[in-house]
Amino acid sequence: MNPVELLKHLISFPSVTPSESGSFKFIKSYLDGFDAIETQKEGVKNLFLYKKFGDGEHICFAGHIDVVPAGGEWRTDPFEATEIDGVIYGRGAADMKGGVAAFLYTLKHTENFKGTLSTLITSDEEGDAIYGTTLMLEKLKELNMLPDFCIVAEPTCEAAFGDTIKVGRRGSINGKIKIIGRGGHAAYPEKAINPIVLASKLLTLIADKELDSGDEFFAPSRLVITDIKSGYGKHNVIPSELEILFNIRNSTATDTKKVDLFLKEAMQKAGIEKFELSMEQSSNSFLLEKDEKSKLYFEKLAECVEAATGYKPKASTAGGTSDARFIAKEGIAVLEFGPRNETIHAPNECVSADEIVKLTEIFSSFVTKCG
Ligand SMILES: [Zn+2]
Numbered sequence: 001m002n003p004v005e006l007l008k009h010l011i012s013f014p015s016v017t018p019s020e021s022g023s024f025k026f027i028k029s030y031l032d033g034f035d036a037i038e039t040q041k042e043g044v045k046n047l048f049l050y051k052k053f054g055d056g057e058h059i060c061f062a063g064h065i066d067v068v069p070a071g072g073e074w075r076t077d078p079f080e081a082t083e084i085d086g087v088i089y090g091r092g093a094a095d096m097k098g099g100v101a102a103f104l105y106t107l108k109h110t111e112n113f114k115g116t117l118s119t120l121i122t123s124d125e126e127g128d129a130i131y132g133t134t135l136m137l138e139k140l141k142e143l144n145m146l147p148d149f150c151i152v153a154e155p156t157c158e159a160a161f162g163d164t165i166k167v168g169r170r171g172s173i174n175g176k177i178k179i180i181g182r183g184g185h186a187a188y189p190e191k192a193i194n195p196i197v198l199a200s201k202l203l204t205l206i207a208d209k210e211l212d213s214g215d216e217f218f219a220p221s222r223l224v225i226t227d228i229k230s231g232y233g234k235h236n237v238i239p240s241e242l243e244i245l246f247n248i249r250n251s252t253a254t255d256t257k258k259v260d261l262f263l264k265e266a267m268q269k270a271g272i273e274k275f276e277l278s279m280e281q282s283s284n285s286f287l288l289e290k291d292e293k294s295k296l297y298f299e300k301l302a303e304c305v306e307a308a309t310g311y312k313p314k315a316s317t318a319g320g321t322s323d324a325r326f327i328a329k330e331g332i333a334v335l336e337f338g339p340r341n342e343t344i345h346a347p348n349e350c351v352s353a354d355e356i357v358k359l360t361e362i363f364s365s366f367v368t369k370c371g
Pocket residue numbers: 064095096125154155
């Protein structure tokens with residue numbers, strides 16, 4: 001089975017989150033020389049397969065076998081891969097069974113390595129991800145088997161295959177500001193404290209404000225107002241409260257503490273005395289450590305990408321979240337690289353066969369470079 005045939009076979013498992021749909025049994029038999037560790041909780045399964053060649057470093061290929069539901073109108077069966085003009089159509093083709101096929105093929109065909117090679121595959125990346133990658137990492141930690149370095153084969157490329165390696169991700173902070181005024185009759189505004197007037201002052205100070213100036217890897221963290229609610233739909237009633245919702249895609253330079261301080265200062269400047277402020281970091285930001293070892297992994301991977309595609313990949317942190325955040329949290333150096341992401345989560349998701357062949361080439365040459 002070549003990498004493209006392997007991808008087609010993986011697509012045939014309708015592994016909508018949190019189901020692995022029998023694919024783990026197949027993957028275990030495909031990598032039959034590897035030892036397995038599995039976890040299962042609340043319908044979520046994780047599979048870790050490893051092979052120790054020597055005492056050197058441990059490199060792990062991580063990913064998810066689950067996919068989002070087919071959704072929408074498809075020209076082909078979403079769970080039966082169809083190849084048209086060198087392009088493979090099917091749910092998960094790009095996100096991320098293509099990446100999984102490329103690294104499974106690489107692992108199966110590596111004969112020499114100085115350390116340990118492994119793969120960590122979850123069935124819950126597209127869902128809540130509570131018992132997914134995190135749970136397996138906990139188990140590996142207990143067993144003292146955490147890898148030294150991970151590649152997550154998520155679809156990272158944008159305009160051309162080979163253009164982007166993700167070196168981190170922005171986090172996401174959700175927050176709520178409640179301005180507490182004093183309601184009253186519109187005819188007697190002097191007797192009321194109008195929270196809408198207070199909010200209008202506050203908004204000029206906070207809306208779309210950049211909380212840091214960004215750097216070579218991160219865009220500035222911007223405070224984005226997403227909702228404002230107040231009033232009762234009446235012309236003659238001054239409301240007593242107003243609620244503002246906001247979201248910040250934050251870099252590693254901004255955290256909830258910093259946002260809290262910034263908002264409290266703004267509240268003071270706007271003359272707001274009574275308010276409630278709450279926020280939650282729904283996913284963490286991270287950046288590949290800038291130490292020499294991590295830099296070396298990036299350089300090696302970038303060299304392999306350029307050799308296979310002709311593109312010098314840029315280091316990016318753009319886009320949504322991925323399980324790489326859980327891996328980084330354990331102090332493991334992690335990079336993400338995979339196919340183009342143009343059609344992910346959309347009907348007629350696809351990936352070119354050529355990308356999968358080249359991705360396999362990249363992973364294989366990276367493993368060779370490392371060991
Ligand atoms: Zn994905």
